Amino acid sequence: MPKRGYHHGNLRQALVEAALQLIEAKGPTGFTLSEAAKQAGVTPAAVYRHFEGREDLIAEASRQGYVMFADLMQHAYDKYQPSALAAFEATGRAYLAFARKHPGHYIAMFESGISVNRTPELADAAARARQILERAAADLSQHIPAEKRPPASMFSAHVLAMSHGVVELYARNSPGAASPFPPEDLLESGIGIYLRGLGLIGPDN
Numbered sequence: 001m002p003k004r005g006y007h008h009g010n011l012r013q014a015l016v017e018a019a020l021q022l023i024e025a026k027g028p029t030g031f032t033l034s035e036a037a038k039q040a041g042v043t044p045a046a047v048y049r050h051f052e053g054r055e056d057l058i059a060e061a062s063r064q065g066y067v068m069f070a071d072l073m074q075h076a077y078d079k080y081q082p083s084a085l086a087a088f089e090a091t092g093r094a095y096l097a098f099a100r101k102h103p104g105h106y107i108a109m110f111e112s113g114i115s116v117n118r119t120p121e122l123a124d125a126a127a128r129a130r131q132i133l134e135r136a137a138a139d140l141s142q143h144i145p146a147e148k149r150p151p152a153s154m155f156s157a158h159v160l161a162m163s164h165g166v167v168e169l170y171a172r173n174s175p176g177a178a179s180p181f182p183p184e185d186l187l188e189s190g191i192g193i194y195l196r197g198l199g200l201i202g203p204d205n
Helices: 011-026 033-040 054-079 084-101 103-110 120-141 152-171 183-197
Strands: none
Touching: 011 033, 011 054, 011 103, 033 054, 054 084, 054 103, 054 120, 084 103, 084 120, 084 152, 084 183, 120 152, 152 183
């Protein structure tokens, strides 16, 4: 691809797209800014018009990922209203779907080591995503007596941890970690066990 120097129509986004491809192929620390520039078809010097370094580039990929992730979670939450249980379960499935459909963004968000507080914009996008799941958890647990009710942030953190574990171990083709069950079934059954433990759903017949 010929070099286009500083005359790229949307260089900033082109670099983000290049970084996402490289992140997916090599991991967040497996590429250089020069490689991202080459992938985008510009000179390495052009990168510094938009990003101070590789971490800034990955942070922007992460921010965009959180915006997409929050939109997907919001759609899942809204779609299954007014059932608090269905809406909560849908947000868990949305996590799994996002990881599969957008692996580059997912890695930038959760595996790059970039703090969500690196920029205010990144922090805001990440907070919005968390708040959606916390709202779903609060809706579902509102009938638990206050003295027995876990904080919504803890409730949602448990489910996020479970979702992340299923993604990492079984949904991203980790070598030697094949499961005899589909990741969706693992996540659904795990959430079911958790919710039964809280008394939010009845026992299986």
